[in-house]
Amino acid sequence: MPTFGRSFLSHWWLDPAITYLNHGTVGATPRAVLEAQHAWQRRIEAQPAAFLFRQLMRLTPDDAAAPRPLLRQAADSVGAFIGAPGDDLVFVDNASTGVNAVLRSIALRPGDEIVVLDQAYGAVIKAAEFVARGVGAKVVVAATPFPVQGDPTEAYADAVERALTPRTRLAILDHISSHTALTLPVAAMTARCRARGVPVLIDGAHAPGAIDLDVAAFGADWYVGNLHKWAFAPRACGFLWVASTQRAATHPPTISWGLDVGLTQEFDWTGTRDPSPMLCAPDGIAFMRDVLGLDAMRAWNHDLVWRMAHELSARWGQPFTTLESMVGCMASVALPERIDQLGEAAAPALKDWLFHERRIEAQVLAIDGHVCVRLAAQVYNDESDYERLADAVDEWPA
Ligand SMILES: Cc1ncc(COP(=O)(O)O)c(C=O)c1O
Incomplete structure (x- = not known):
């Protein structure tokens, strides 16, 4: 395995x-x-109109004889990376946009329910609440096990199933949870929903690049992922994968010229915008494969964050009981009791102090009332970064 670390900052x-x-x-x-x-x-700037309207995308139904539009070529590369044909996915600016697209595409009636996990990303819950309140539907929060004791697969599937009712119209399941940074058993959770006839959107905002991905294998209806996080695409770039059964019903939040032509035409043009992040998605994938090595990158990131999570937990006198199978490139670790007892308000205060006083950018957050730091590992990090964090936490004067 190559030795990554701070020299890779270059x-x-x-x-x-x-x-x-x-x-x-x-x-x-x-x-x-x-x-x-x-x-x-x-x-693009050499001939903007020709590029955007003649090369980038096509608003008419697919003509097999015409050259493949550039955005579709980029989608083909992303599809090959995530286990799907290019035309089963569309680009979106980010995971939030993909989630909003799905929420706006389902037919909700008063009394209907949308299930989200209690570990869901806050902004995703807000989007679900906004759509639900507009029609008199409601958001149901599934209580999931954390920390996890024993085999997480059945425990998480049971937790989701308990939240389903005959009124559930959609379940949004996190692949890698944001605060707790856990890789969740989405296939098992999805299977329980599908057995009850409930459509599933998997929120994989953190998954592409971080872990191996075969989106079609989960059996879900939609899978949304960010490419600008762990897959090195420029900001902003995400994708929405859509199962064939949902293609006709799925629309972007911004309706434009492609309406009723087809899924890819609808999403490939949502008004004038800069398509360069999406066109570069293949370059992000090539960087992982050809410059870093996909397996080597993942092995470094996982090994580093796993070891550092244990080391910092031990130093801070906190247990770290997360299963290794649930850790990708991030791990959330409880901060020392001295900080924890200050309450949730300590999280933003410490985050700001680390940034302003120690020049450390780290995600400090509250999980179930406990103050934690979500460690992330990328190839430009090495042990010295986490040691600086640990030293700074010890020095925090609060
Ligand atoms: C689980 C999860 N879903 C959705 C999002 C939203 O991503 P974005 O801000 O790129 O839309 C995030 C962001 O970190 C996330 O962690």
């Missing part, structure tokens, strides 16, 4: 004076991918 524009332990939050784009993006932008 592949990014990240300020080396900052200890960057929060790759998961908005990603960080490698220089090589940004250069590819600038090349696309120069090509």
Whole structure:
């Protein structure tokens, strides 16, 4: 395995004076991918109208004889990476947009229910609540086991099933939970929903790049993922995979010229925008494969965060009981009792202090009332970054 670490910062524009332990939050784009993006932008600006309307996408139904539009070619590359034909996925700006597309596409009636996990991303819950309240439907929060004792597969599937009722119209299931940073058994949870006839949207905002992915294998109706987090696409770039049974019913939140032509036409043009992040999605994938090595990158990130989660927990006198199978490139660790007893307000205070006083970017958050830090590991991190964090936490004067 190659030795990654701080020397790899040279592949990014990240300020080396900052200890960057929060790759998961908005990603960080490698220089090589940004250069590819600038090349696309120069090509677009040479003839913007021709590029956007003649090369990028096609608003008419597919004509097999015509050259494949550039956005579809990019979708083909992403599809090959996530286990799906390119035309089964569409680009969206981010996971939030993909979630909103699905929420706006389901037919809800008063009294209907949308199930979300209690570990769901807050903004996703808000989007579900907004759509539900507009029609007199409601959001039901499934209580999931955390910390997990024993085999998580059955425990999580049971937890989701308990939240389903005959009024459930959609279940949104997290693949990698945001705060707790757990890789959840989405296939088992999805199977329980599908057995009850409940459509499933998997929120995989953190999954592409971080873990191996075969989106079609989960049996869900939709899978949304970000490519700008762990797959190194420029911001903003995500995708929405749509099962064939849902293609006709799925629409983007912004309706434009492609309405009623087909899924890909609807999403490939949602009004004038900069398509360069999406066109560079293949460059992010190539960076992982050809520059870092996909397996080597994942092995480094997982091994580093797993070891550091144990080391910091031990140093802070806290248990770390998360199963290794549930850890990808991030792990949430409880902070020392001295900080925990200050209550949830300590989380933003410590996060700000680390940033302003120690130049450490780390995600400090409250989980079930406990103050935790979500450690992220990327190839530009090494042990020294986490040691700086641990030293700084010890020095926090609060
Ligand atoms: C689980 C989950 N879902 C959705 C999102 C939203 O992602 P974005 O802000 O790129 O739309 C995030 C962001 O971190 C997330 O962690």
